[in-house]
Amino acid sequence: MQPNAGNILVSGGAGYIGSHVALTLKQAGFTPVVLDSLVKGNRWAGEKSGPFRQGNIGDAAFVAAVCDEFKPIAALHFAAFIEVGESVAKPDMYFANNRDNAKIFFETIASKGVGNIVFSSTAAVYGEPEEVPIRETTAQKPINPYGQSKLEAEEAMRVVPNVRSVALRYFNVAGAAPKAGLGETHYPETHVIPRIVLPLLDAPAVLLDALGLKTGFKLFGTDYPTRDGTAVRDYIHVLDLADAHVLALRYLIGGGTTNIFNLGSGDGFSVSEIVAATRKVLNRPDFAPGVAPRRAGDPATLIADSTKARSVLGWTPRRGIEEMIASAAAWHRTETYVNTILTKAHAANS
Numbered sequence: 001m002q003p004n005a006g007n008i009l010v011s012g013g014a015g016y017i018g019s020h021v022a023l024t025l026k027q028a029g030f031t032p033v034v035l036d037s038l039v040k041g042n043r044w045a046g047e048k049s050g051p052f053r054q055g056n057i058g059d060a061a062f063v064a065a066v067c068d069e070f071k072p073i074a075a076l077h078f079a080a081f082i083e084v085g086e087s088v089a090k091p092d093m094y095f096a097n098n099r100d101n102a103k104i105f106f107e108t109i110a111s112k113g114v115g116n117i118v119f120s121s122t123a124a125v126y127g128e129p130e131e132v133p134i135r136e137t138t139a140q141k142p143i144n145p146y147g148q149s150k151l152e153a154e155e156a157m158r159v160v161p162n163v164r165s166v167a168l169r170y171f172n173v174a175g176a177a178p179k180a181g182l183g184e185t186h187y188p189e190t191h192v193i194p195r196i197v198l199p200l201l202d203a204p205a206v207l208l209d210a211l212g213l214k215t216g217f218k219l220f221g222t223d224y225p226t227r228d229g230t231a232v233r234d235y236i237h238v239l240d241l242a243d244a245h246v247l248a249l250r251y252l253i254g255g256g257t258t259n260i261f262n263l264g265s266g267d268g269f270s271v272s273e274i275v276a277a278t279r280k281v282l283n284r285p286d287f288a289p290g291v292a293p294r295r296a297g298d299p300a301t302l303i304a305d306s307t308k309a310r311s312v313l314g315w316t317p318r319r320g321i322e323e324m325i326a327s328a329a330a331w332h333r334t335e336t337y338v339n340t341i342l343t344k345a346h347a348a349n350s
């Protein structure tokens with residue numbers, strides 16, 4: 001067994017991205033200590049790679065007790081609500097959790113001597129960007145409470161005394177680690193790749209019904225000023241994202257200064273191109289998605305300029321779009337995935 005390179009707090013580590021990062025941390029020799037309230041996450045994911053403690057990041061006494069128990073050398077902060085549409089309907093809930101609870105978390109861990117924080121931020125802080133590819137210096141003008149609450153949390157983190165921090169602004173995260181028993185398990189599921197893939201997997205009708213996917217996948221908007229009329233996004237495999245977190249952690253532990261990095265592949269794929277890749281990966285040449293009007297607030301093109309993460313952190317994304325689709329499909333076929341979603345749907349409806 002390799003020696004422990006240090007205990008790392010992972011808030012929100014029972015969720016999609018945090019659980020994959022915890023796995024990667026463990027493989028890199030660190031001990032992830034997961035804190036999660038399970039408001040959205042799953043115990044099986046939180047317990048996968050290290051100790052798990054259930055509680056709220058806004059509960060200072062709980063966070064302090066976990067710090068006393070494990071003496072972490074750094075924290076990775078994933079815990080947040082992530083649904084753009086829900087944030088428009090319930091902005092107060094998003095500011096209370098994503099900004100105010102995050103602030104309590106940052107201040108509490110700093111008071112316990114945790115001076116290195118890596119924060120999950122988002123391309124949503126750029127809103128409808130003034131330039132593409134988007135750089136870290138591109139104006140930050142969020143167009144929904146989700147993006148605004150994440151931007152304000154970034155700012156709150158940067159003013160905590162005695163803390164050096166990295167904000168990682170992710171673009172579209174996809175893919176899974178099915179062999180390790182991890183994958184995206186959101187309910188509801190709003191992300192493009194699961195929504196394209198799931199109706200093609202012979203999934204139980206009750207599952208598709210629970211996710212609102214009974215009528216199959218629809219292209220929202222085919223008249224964008226892009227190469228084929230559908231919206232272009234920058235997709236990044238969750239395990240490439242996890243590698244970036246380990247590099248950001250090592251950067252801070254090595255004395256790196258407070259910084260911000262965009263994380264995307266730098267390659268844009270249109271929704272029609274994702275559909276074409278899915279036909280190939282799943283061997284479903286017959287797959288013909290429906291068409292619906294554009295959704296309000298969906299920009300035509302979002303592509304990251306990740307030059308800074310590549311040059312400062314030495315990060316290189318390695319996994320392409322076909323691997324994202326194939327690993328997502330393998331995960332969505334697992335009993336763990338299907339049973340978890342059905343349990344969540346049952347709880348929501350009872």
Ligand SMILES: NC(=O)c1ccc[n+]([C@@H]2O[C@H](COP(=O)([O-])OP(=O)(O)OC[C@H]3O[C@@H](n4cnc5c(N)ncnc54)[C@H](O)[C@@H]3O)[C@@H](O)[C@H]2O)c1
Pocket residue numbers: 011012013014015016017018035036037038039040041042055056057058077078079080081082097101120121122123150170171172173174186
């Ligand atoms: N999924 C994406 O494509 C994406 C893109 C950009 C940024 N992000 C950011 O990445 C982070 C993780 O996203 P995800 O997709 O893994 O979401 P997720 O919902 O799967 O995971 C978030 C986890 O945080 C937990 N949590 C929420 N509030 C909490 C609280 N107050 N106390 C303790 N635990 C709490 C939830 O139970 C859940 O397990 C978020 O901060 C999100 O803003 C995600």
